Amino acid sequence: MAERLKAAVIGAGVNGLVAAAALARGGCEVTVIERGAAPGGMMALGLFARGPHPAALEALGLKPGALGPAIPTVALCPSGRHVLVEGAEARFADGSAHPGAERWRVLSRRLDRFAAALAPLLTGAPPPMRLRAEGLPGLLRFALRLRLLGARDMRELLRIGLSNAADLAADALPEGPLAGLLAFDSVLGSRAGPMAPGTVVPLLLRRAPLRRMEGLAARLAAASEGKGARLRLGAGAARILFEDDRAHGVLLDDGERVEADLVLSSLGAAQTLALAGPALFDIEAQRRIGAIRAQGAAARVDLDFAAPPRLPGLDPAHHGARLVLAPSVQAVEPAYDPVKYGRLPALPVMEGRIDGARLSLTVQCVPHDAPRDRIVAATLAALETVAPGLGGEVRHAGALSPADIEAMTGAPGGHWHHGEIALDQFLTLRPANGMARHAMGPPGLFLCGAGAHPGGDVTGLPGLNGARAALEAMR
Amino acid sequence: MSRAPSLSGPLPGPFHPRLEAASTAKDWADWAGVLSPRKLDATGREYFAIRNQAALIDISPMRKYRIEGPEAERVLNRVVTRDVAKIAPGRVGYALWCDEDGMAIDDGTIFRLGPERFRLCCQERMLTWLIDAAEGLDAAVSDETEALAALALQGPTSFSVLEAAGLQVSSLRPFDLAEPEPGLLVSRTGFTGDLGYELWIATEHALALWDRLIEAGRVFGILPAGMEALDMARIEAGFPMTGFDFQSIHAAERPSRGRTPFELGLGRHVDFAKGHFNGRRALLALKEEPPKRRLVTLDIDGSRAASGALLYRRGMFGRWREVGHVTSALWSPTAKRNVAFAEIEGEAEGADLFAEIYLFKEGKWERRMARARPGPRAAFRPDRARATPPARR
Ligand SMILES: Cc1cc2nc3c(=O)[nH]c(=O)nc-3n(C[C@H](O)[C@H](O)[C@H](O)COP(=O)(O)OP(=O)(O)OC[C@H]3O[C@@H](n4cnc5c(N)ncnc54)[C@H](O)[C@@H]3O)c2cc1C
Numbered sequence: 069m070a071e072r073l074k075a076a077v078i079g080a081g082v083n084g085l086v087a088a089a090a091l092a093r094g095g096c097e098v099t100v101i102e103r104g105a106a107p108g109g110m111m112a113l114g115l116f117a118r119g120p121h122p123a124a125l126e127a128l129g130l131k132p133g134a135l136g137p138a139i140p141t142v143a144l145c146p147s148g149r150h151v152l153v154e155g156a157e158a159r160f161a162d163g164s165a166h167p168g169a170e171r172w173r174v175l176s177r178r179l180d181r182f183a184a185a186l187a188p189l190l191t192g193a194p195p196p197m198r199l200r201a202e203g204l205p206g207l208l209r210f211a212l213r214l215r216l217l218g219a220r221d222m223r224e225l226l227r228i229g230l231s232n233a234a235d236l237a238a239d240a241l242p243e244g245p246l247a248g249l250l251a252f253d254s255v256l257g258s259r260a261g262p263m264a265p266g267t268v269v270p271l272l273l274r275r276a277p278l279r280r281m282e283g284l285a286a287r288l289a290a291a292s293e294g295k296g297a298r299l300r301l302g303a304g305a306a307r308i309l310f311e312d313d314r315a316h317g318v319l320l321d322d323g324e325r326v327e328a329d330l331v332l333s334s335l336g337a338a339q340t341l342a343l344a345g346p347a348l349f350d351i352e353a354q355r356r357i358g359a360i361r362a363q364g365a366a367a368r369v370d371l372d373f374a375a376p377p378r379l380p381g382l383d384p385a386h387h388g389a390r391l392v393l394a395p396s397v398q399a400v401e402p403a404y405d406p407v408k409y410g411r412l413p414a415l416p417v418m419e420g421r422i423d424g425a426r427l428s429l430t431v432q433c434v435p436h437d438a439p440r441d442r443i444v445a446a447t448l449a450a451l452e453t454v455a456p457g458l459g460g461e462v463r464h465a466g467a468l469s470p471a472d473i474e475a476m477t478g479a480p481g482g483h484w485h486h487g488e489i490a491l492d493q494f495l496t497l498r499p500a501n502g503m504a505r506h507a508m509g510p511p512g513l514f515l516c517g518a519g520a521h522p523g524g525d526v527t528g529l530p531g532l533n534g535a536r537a538a539l540e541a542m543r
Numbered sequence: 544m545s546r547a548p549s550l551s552g553p554l555p556g557p558f559h560p561r562l563e564a565a566s567t568a569k570d571w572a573d574w575a576g577v578l579s580p581r582k583l584d585a586t587g588r589e590y591f592a593i594r595n596q597a598a599l600i601d602i603s604p605m606r607k608y609r610i611e612g613p614e615a616e617r618v619l620n621r622v623v624t625r626d627v628a629k630i631a632p633g634r635v636g637y638a639l640w641c642d643e644d645g646m647a648i649d650d651g652t653i654f655r656l657g658p659e660r661f662r663l664c665c666q667e668r669m670l671t672w673l674i675d676a677a678e679g680l681d682a683a684v685s686d687e688t689e690a691l692a693a694l695a696l697q698g699p700t701s702f703s704v705l706e707a708a709g710l711q712v713s714s715l716r717p718f719d720l721a722e723p724e725p726g727l728l729v730s731r732t733g734f735t736g737d738l739g740y741e742l743w744i745a746t747e748h749a750l751a752l753w754d755r756l757i758e759a760g761r762v763f764g765i766l767p768a769g770m771e772a773l774d775m776a777r778i779e780a781g782f783p784m785t786g787f788d789f790q791s792i793h794a795a796e797r798p799s800r801g802r803t804p805f806e807l808g809l810g811r812h813v814d815f816a817k818g819h820f821n822g823r824r825a826l827l828a829l830k831e832e833p834p835k836r837r838l839v840t841l842d843i844d845g846s847r848a849a850s851g852a853l854l855y856r857r858g859m860f861g862r863w864r865e866v867g868h869v870t871s872a873l874w875s876p877t878a879k880r881n882v883a884f885a886e887i888e889g890e891a892e893g894a895d896l897f898a899e900i901y902l903f904k905e906g907k908w909e910r911r912m913a914r915a916r917p918g919p920r921a922a923f924r925p926d927r928a929r930a931t932p933p934a935r936r
């Protein structure tokens with residue numbers, strides 16, 4: 069390579085930052101183009117992060133230990149007998165033994181083994197539909213891991229992989245907050261209920277311990293810059309430029325041109341297509357992109373009190389823990405149902421955290437354009453089931469509907485994953501058939517955001533995989 | 544009234560009352576949901592009208608789409624493989640189009656009615672395809688199939704017929720179009736390779752146009768003709784037909800039935816320099832590979848049409864090796880040659896081929912292996928088809 073390749077990355081969310089670091093490490097001169105005033109993208113809306121994934125951390129030059137301590141989860145119960153969960157361990161929040169603890173441990177270990185078997189599928193492009201040489205190493209590693217699972221586990225993985233989280237919970241756990249937590253984690257961020265096929269998959273992607281989100285965006289940005297990426301904040305991409313049917317750079321809102329041999333977009337496929345102009349795409353690709361299901365169902369709610377709010381049965385020592393209000397599988401599924409018809413459920417499910425006098429929440433099962441005051445009211449109604457009278461103490465309440473989040477971040481439909489995680493939008497079919505290897509449309513254009521394989525959460529994997537695919541294509 | 548194929552069978556088209564009256568054969572077929580004559584009387588007579596006089600053929604079942612707006616040219620350029628910018632207003636151009644893998648969907652003609660107004664005529668239903676192609680572009684797409692009746696007037700006296708009907712088209716060169724009267728569009732186009740015109744008019748004026756042409760054409764031997772005569776003429780003229788000589792990839796259940804423009808011998812209609820079009824990247828890669836198969840024209844010994852025949856070459860130890868099949872075949876009465884379209888393996892091109900023809904002789908089938916040699920693309924290509932002004936007859 070006589071001259072260094074130039075790469076432009078659109079978006080400085082977790083995936084743009086990881087992609088930039090990986091590209092810089094691969095020898096590119098990288099510019100990250102971010103419309104917002106600060107890096108991090110949707111991380112600003114999140115409360116807890118399980119990542120970035122070790123492979124993404126490595127690209128950033130960060131050590132897993134540097135992310136701070138893991139925090140526990142408290143699964144809230146209207147009875148006040150909340151359940152404290154730390155990885156595979158579960159007990160009542162008051163320290164007493166939980167009758168489902170052993171079953172929780174067995175299930176957790178099993179899911180950990182399955183997740184390890186799936187791991188090779190996540191850190192590279194998914195195996196292609198038509199087998200070609202470049203897909204083989206990943207596939208072989210996957211096949212080997214599957215074999216190592218042993219016949220019984222392998223059969224079980226294949227069975228539950230296509231099944232749903234509600235059935236898994238019903239088989240493995242007593243109904244109650246632990247089963248509710250499993251169901252909640254299976255659909256968090258999705259527009260789906262735990263009875264939807266394919267909901268076990270997110271559980272397998274969410275095995276890592278949780279940490280606080282605060283400060284993470286700034287650290288990732290600094291690490292990416294440390295690897296040589298140049299961050300351009302407050303610079304919106306107006307168009308992706310092409311020359312001779314190759315990506316050639318990015319035109320910024322203010323008219324400046326950023327030249328590049330590679331353009332990686334961490335936006336949704338539809339948003340990327342719009343920036344590139346549909347005429348550069350085959351009609352089939354445009355149709356598939358138009359058909360991607362991306363309607364967010366998660367809202368952000370912040371409640372301010374005069375003093376730290378008290379939840380009966382919750383030790384203030386656990387205020388910093390992740391609080392999950394999804395008291396049973398039977399509570400999660402009906403919370404989802406009304407969303408199908410564009411209605412708010414009476415009792416949505418949620419996770420949150422108490423910081424001083426503020427209770428911050430991600431509220432699940434919210435229709436795309438639900439009014440903010442109605443989101444707050446439904447949130448309070450659900451909270452009252454574990455803390456009667458809490459609503460009366462709220463001094464100030466703020467909410468962001470998926471539509472608000474879409475307007476703020478540009479995320480398709482305001483969707484947590486930039487596109488539903490479902491069997492028809494996963495692996496080879498993510499974000500859409502023919503685009504799973506991150507390349508999209510004209511040569512030199514790649515997808516590297518949550519909408520790409522393997523999906524959202526703060527993992528950095530779509531960013532890493534997108535950068536790898538781009539570097540490979542230039543070789 | 545919808546022309547979608549329905550349980551009640553094909554529906555009558557805009558010329559049906561006249562076709563019905565002219566039909567002695569009562570031999571009807573379903574052409575894109577429209578009741579269409581295979582022949583009205585005798586195919587041979589109708590064919591000779593095309594070659595020696597003038598034939599009037601209802602081509603209304605062709606799909607007709609209007610693409611209009613400042614970016615109409617871009618919409619079409621996104622779809623078809625040729626450069627639409629090279630079709631001037633008042634001109635008609637041949638075009639074909641492909642799916643994302645570079646496999647042909649259909650071919651047809653693009654009428655440039657004005658700088659920003661086009662009509663696309665073809666066999667396959669393309670409405671949603673065109674609407675999607677227009678996404679993000681400033682152009683409107685509509686289906687004119689039902690609203691517009693179309694007649695092909697083909698044959699050496701066709702110019703004289705139009706003149707006698709009072710239509711001034713003497714200056715029309717091949718692939719020109721004009722509007723000699725408000726609402727009546729005439730293009731010097733056709734599917735016969737002969738002198739001929741196509742006439743386009745709002746459905747409600749269809750019958751009056753028919754009567755006018757028949758009346759004016761009486762002294763010039765005009766004859767209504769059916770699909771079989773037209774099919775004979777197009778095979779002679781060397782025009783492949785979607786659904787017969789190749790399968791539209793949109794209609795094929797088996798992806799392996801898809802054919803590239805290169806395999807169809809239509810590579811010259813692929814313009815890589817014009818910017819992106821559907822399937823361009825796939826075609827660019829395919830261009831480098833020798834085509835797996837070729838659609839060729841053959842000259843076959845004997846006079847028995849080789850319809851459906853399998854093609855062989857001699858392999859090792861004199862064994863026959865199958866290398867392709869005939870897709871359309873005809874004993875050409877005008878060229879006095881036994882011609883065929885055939886699809887053969889790429890590496891069999893230029894080799895000595897034999898067509899396996901079965902003859903039914905008084906209750907007994909006989910097999911004949913007839914020599915098949917490469918033939919010209921068009922078995923019949925008269926100069927009169929290109930002379931402007933055309934000769935009066
Ligand atoms: C309410 C909510 C809560 C969440 N909570 C959590 C959580 O607790 N834990 C977790 O792991 N995940 C959470 N997520 C999901 C997680 O935030 C996302 O999956 C992840 O951050 C996606 O990262 P990304 O880099 O792919 O995309 P984004 O973070 O969306 O980044 C895209 C970036 O592109 C920028 N951009 C958009 N358009 C342009 C343009 N034209 N030009 C330049 N820049 C542009 C945006 O400003 C943004 O910074 C949450 C999501 C939501 C909606």
